[in-house]
Amino acid sequence: SCRQNNSSWISWFLGIKGHEYLCRVPIDYIQETFNQMGLEYFTETLQVILNPGFDSSLDWVFGDEEKWYGMIHARYIMSERGLDNMHQKYERGDFEVCPKLSCRQKALPVGPSGVWVKSNVKFFCPHCNDTHPHQRH
Ligand SMILES: [Zn+2]
Structure with missing residues (x-):
């Protein structure tokens, strides 16, 4: 089959209608152990989220990705970078x-x-x- 590996899970997820108000949480922020503190997850969930070549029609999704991204997103937008990101989105009219x-x-x-x-x-x-x-x- 002709597999297209040109979109990450995060790009796919942010492209869903209704997700315009979400920020792109930087990979390095997600991977930072300190930022994951208290957030329980399966290794597979994080692997899906960090998958740089996610194909929504082919790839297995474990089910907790949305919830987990939502939780790390809530944490991210309270950080300096995240606040700045949200402010830019606000000014842009997102x-x-x-x-x-x-x-x-x-x-x-x-x-x-x-x-x-x-x-x-x-x-x-x-x-x-x-x-x-x-x-x-
Ligand atoms: Zn008003």
Whole structure:
């Protein structure tokens, strides 16, 4: 078969509709033992996440990758690099805008906790000082 090894698992995952608000957590950040502290995982899960030639149609997925990426992502965006990354995404307009027609200010994604539950992502409008649920998808 003609296997295409031109996309990493992370690139594939970030390309999924609805994942625009996620940052690309740098490989060196993920691999740093200190940053993994307290996050339990199977070696295979991390191997999938770090796979530079992931093919979503062929490669076996172990099931915890999304959750684990969500957890390391939550940790990453609290770091200096991650905050900077999120700020760039905000300025670029990667996140939703406030749903109030009179406002339409750029909003920031906020999670209720570090736990990865996609449907729980809400957006905070700094102008209205209010949060609203996911609108776009
Ligand atoms: Zn607003």
